[in-house]
Amino acid sequence: MPTLRFHINGAAQQYDVDAEMPVLWLLRDYAGLTGTKYGCGIAQCGACTIHLDGRAVRSCTLSCGAAAEKQITTIEGLAPDGSHPVQQAWIREDVPQCGYCQAGQIMSAAALLNSNPSPSDQEIHTAMAGNICRCGTYVRIRRAIRTAIDYKLNPKPLNQ
C-alpha cells in the first residue's frame, strides 16, 4: 500500500492505506477522528460531511487518493472550543436530538455560510438537502442557520 500524505485539521500526517479507501474510514479507523459519521456509504445522507479545501464533501465516497495533499477539515477541527458561529447557533437553538447527523449538518451549514454569507431560504434548502436527520430537527436547523447568520453579522456571546 502506498504512503499517502494528508493535511487533517491543519496537521500533516502520513498513512499507509489503500488509495481507494474512502476518507471516512481514514478519519475514523486510522486518525481516531470519530466525529465524522458513517450513515450510508453512497453520499446520500451527509452524516460524513467534511471540508476539502474549504468545500463541503461527503467523505464516504471521497477516496484517500483523491484527498491526499489537500486540506481536510473535520468537525473536530472546525473550532475545537465550539466557538464557530454555526456551533454557537446549534447550541442556542437546541438543535440536535440523537446528534448523529449533526456533525455533517454543521459542516454543510458552515461551508454554505463561507461561500454565501446571506443565503435565501431556497439556497439554505438546496445546500442542506443532502443531509438527512432521521430525528427530524429540520425546523431547528433552518432556525439555527438564520441565527448563525445574525451572529456572523453581529458577533456577541450567545447565552444559552
Next chain:
Amino acid sequence: MNRRHFIRIVPLTGGGLMLGLSGIAKAFAAADETTATDSATAIGDFLSVQTNGDVIFHFTRHEMGQGVSTAMAMLIAEELCADFERVKVSFPPADLVKYNDANGGHGTGGSSTVITMTPILRKAGATAREMLIQAAAAQWNTTPDNCYAEHHFIINRISGQRTGFGELAEQAARLKVPASVTLKSRSNFSIIGKAQTAKTLPLLVTGQHRYGADVNLPGMKYALVARAPVFKAKIRSYDAAKTLAVKGVRKVVSTRVVAGIQGPLLPYDIREGIAVVADNFWAAHKGRENLAVVWDEGVHSNASIEDFAAFVKHRGEQRLDPSGYTGDENAIANIDHVKQTLRAGYVFPYMLHSLMEPLNCTAHHKGDSCELWIGNQWPEYIAEEITRVFGIPKDKVKIHLFPSGGGYGRRAYPDAAIEAVCISKEAGNIPVKVMWTREDDHQTNAVHCYQRLDYQAGWDEHNQLYAWYEKECRTYMWDRQYPATELTSNGYNIPNIRYDLEDLTNESILQSTAWRSVMINGWALSECFVDEVAIALKKDPYDFRISLLKEGREANVGHAEKISNSRMIRVLQLAREKSGWGQALPAGQGRGIAIYPYGNSYCAIVALVTVADKKVTFNHVTCAVDCGMVVNPSGAKNQIEGGVVWGLSALLYGGVQVKNGRVTTSNFHQNKVVRINECPDIDVHFVETNDEQPWGLGEVSNPVAVPAVLNAIYAACGKRIRTLPVNLNEA
C-alpha cells in the same frame, strides 16, 4: 384459548414497553455504602458533588435523542436546588445491582423514562439537598431548619452565612441518609418547566459525543456479516478463499449457533450469517464483497409484499371471536338500530427504522466472562440473554453503555449484542466491533410490524353512531403470546365497540419489532375512518369528533391508563384554535385533523397540505399536546416536531418492498426519508396543567401526523388514501 372476555384492566402502557418498572423503593443508597473512586463526594446512586462544586449526574437510562439525559438532570437538579449550568451528565456502565428496578433500571422504552424517573430523581435530589443542609448546619452550629438551599448554595437564614455545595460535599457524603424528605412544590420550580438546552450539546457540536460505533479498543478487530438475504434462510455452503486473500482480513466465522434463537421476552430473530473479521472496516467490507455464500432460502423464498398484502387483506375480512367489546358484540348487524353502514380497510405496512447510527456492538468474549460496548435501550435483557445463550453468569457480563444515534424501539432488543458476542467467541475470544452497513440495515433487519385495520361503522336513523367494529391483523405481539383483552383506544363515546385481533406473527415475511409508537401507528388510522364517517354524515370533522366525546368521561380500554375525554377535548380545542381550522383555503389546499392518545399523553394535529399534479406538499403542521407537566419545553417541542417529521417520512416514502423473499431496496436513494426542503413549519402547543407528573411524549405525535395528513389530502383533492406510502396515481 377462549378470547371472549369483556374488557378488563391489564398492566400495559399504551403500546409501550414495560421494562422492569416494579415500584420505587431504594431511591437512595446510604452514602457510606459507596465505594467508587469519587466516594468522598458521592451522595447516593445518582449524584456526585465534587469539591469544586460541579454536580455530576450519573445518567442511567438510554439517551437516543429523546433528550432524557437533560430532562432527568433537570428533575434531580430542581430538588437539589442546583445551578443547572454546573450540572454535568456522566454515562456510567450498566450496573444491574445498583441501578435495579427500585432505582428505575436502565431499560428505556414506551416513552416511560420521565414517567418512572420523576419520583425517583426528585426524591434523590431532595435527599442530597437535605444532606448538604445538614452538613452546613453542623458547620454553623445551628439546626437544619434554619438553613435552606438556593442556586448551588446552602444559606443560613438567621446569620445570612452562605456556603457552596462543593465545600459541603465531603461532609455531606459522610452523613446518614435521611429517612424522609420534603419535595418542592411546583410553584417553587426554577429549572423544571424552563427551556433548557441539551446537556449533550457542547460535545455534540465539536464531534466529541461518543456513540457505540465510535468505540476503539486495543487489539480490536472489525466485522461485517453477510446475513441471510431471506428471512429464516440458512447457509447451505460458503467459499471464503477470496475473502481471506484480502489484505487485512483475519478470520471468517459463522453465526449459525445463535441464528434463529427466540427471545423469551421481546421477540427477536438473528439472521444466520458469515462474519468477516478484519483489521479495519474497509478490509472487512472488501472481504465481504468477495465472499460466496449459497443459501437454503426456506419458506419465504418466493415471498412478495404484494402476495402478503393480499393474504392479510383476506384475513382482515374474516371475523374472529372478539378480543374485546363493549355493549353488543354484534351491534353492527342489528338492523333494528343500524340504518346505514360504512366499511374500509387501512394498512400501516412494514417500515424501516433507518437509524442514522446503524446497529453495532463491540464485544469481547473472554471464556468465562464477557464485556460489551453498545448503545442499547435494555441492557438488562442483553445480560439475561448472554447468560441464557452463552452460559456466562450475569455478574460476569459487563456492559458499557453509550448514547446512540437513534433507537426508536429497535435498540430495545439484544440481537446485535448476541451476534457480536458470538463472533468474538468464534474468532478466538478477541474484541470485535460488529458493524451494520446501511444496506444491512435496510435489507436484513427487523422492521415495524405489518398492520391492517378493517373498520365498519353503523349509525341509526338519527345519524348517531351506534356501532364501531374494528379488525386488526398484526405481525407482532409483545411477548409471543396472545395479548390480554383490550378495546380500540380512540376513546370515543360509541355505545357498541368491538375489536378483533388476529396474530399473523408466524405468517410474517419479515421479523417485526418495535418501531416508534409500535401498534399505535396502525391504531391511529382509525382517525381516517372517523373522518370518512364524518364526511358520510356531512359533518365537520372537528365538530364530529367533539360530538363523540363527553366531558368527564373516562374510557377503559384495557390499558393502565383510562382515556380521558376531557383531555381529548382540550387538545382538540387547542389545535383548532391555533391552526385556523375552518378558515377558507385556496383550491388545491386542505386541512386535516386527527387525535390519538399514547399512554396518558394526548396529541391533536391539524395538517395543512397542497395537492397539485398528484403531488403532496406539506404547508404547515399544528400540534396540541397534553403530556401532564412539561419538564423541558425545548426538548419536549423537539420530540413533537421530530415525531411529525417521522410520520411524514412514513407517509411519503414508507413501506418495504419484498420480492423473492428479499428486500429489493438497499439505501437512502431508494428508501427515502423527508429532507429539509420537504419539511413544513411545525407549531407545537402544550395544554397548561397543574400536574406534577409528566407523561411520555417521544411517541405521541408521529401516529397522529399520519391520519391528519391523510385527512388533509382528502380535504384538498377528494382522494381517500388508505395505505402508505401515499400514491395519488393509484388512489
